[in-house]
Amino acid sequence: MNIKLIVIGETNNKNLKVLIDQYINKLNHYIKFDLIVIKDQKKKLPESIQIKKEGEKILSILKKNELIILLDENGDHKSSVGFSKFIQKKLNSGIKTLTFIVGGPYGFSNEIKAISSHQLSFSKMTFSHEMIRLFFTEQLYRAFSILKNEPYHHQ
Numbered sequence: 001m002n003i004k005l006i007v008i009g010e011t012n013n014k015n016l017k018v019l020i021d022q023y024i025n026k027l028n029h030y031i032k033f034d035l036i037v038i039k040d041q042k043k044k045l046p047e048s049i050q051i052k053k054e055g056e057k058i059l060s061i062l063k064k065n066e067l068i069i070l071l072d073e074n075g076d077h078k079s080s081v082g083f084s085k086f087i088q089k090k091l092n093s094g095i096k097t098l099t100f101i102v103g104g105p106y107g108f109s110n111e112i113k114a115i116s117s118h119q120l121s122f123s124k125m126t127f128s129h130e131m132i133r134l135f136f137t138e139q140l141y142r143a144f145s146i147l148k149n150e151p152y153h154h155q
Contacts, residue, residue, distance in 0.1 A: 001090070002032040002097045003140065006061070008054055008104040009040035011130045023137035030144040035133070036061065040104065047106045055109025058101060066097040068116040070108055071136060073126055075119030080153060083120075084143035102132055 011017045020035070027033040038057045041050055062068070067090065078086060090098050100120075101112065108116075122135050145152035 001095060004034045004036055004097060004099040005136060006036045006038065006058060006099060006101045007129065007133055008038050009129065010037055011133060013130055016130050016134055020134050020137050023141045026141050050104060051106050051109045054104045055112045058112055066099040067095045069100050070116045070119045071100055071102045071132060072119045073121050075121035077121055080139060080142050081146060083139055084146035087143045088147055102129055
């Protein structure tokens with residue numbers, strides 16, 4: 001299985017970028033992982049148009065066999081152990097590519113919501129799009145360490 005994380009816009013904070021890259025390197029010991037960055041809009045657009053354009057860009061890079069999971073503040077909440085079980089279930093299902101998507105600042109287009117199979121939330125709080133990349137890569141690494149019974153996660 002491959003796991004992808006699709007995000008809108010570059011990570012501008014160098015410290016976050018270093019940490020994200022560290023977790024991506026660790027993840028690649030377990031699974032093929034790709035971080036795909038879609039260029040953000042440089043000019044200010046009305047909210048509805050920006051959501052639509054971001055959705056079109058996301059749709060243009062998705063393949064038919066990908067299972068789409070949105071990282072959205074209104075999604076389901078899982079513990080780290082619950083997330084690891086969720087990942088294990090997807091691994092066992094035979095899916096070739098599991099794709100997680102972080103939307104732009106205004107969320108997801110209706111087209112993206114329609115093709116998603118699940119929505120996950122990391123918290124009831126709102127985080128910057130740069131921070132959630134770090135949180136996601138760390139939690140995905142933690143999920144694999146739990147599945148492998150490695151000492152990273154403590155209960």
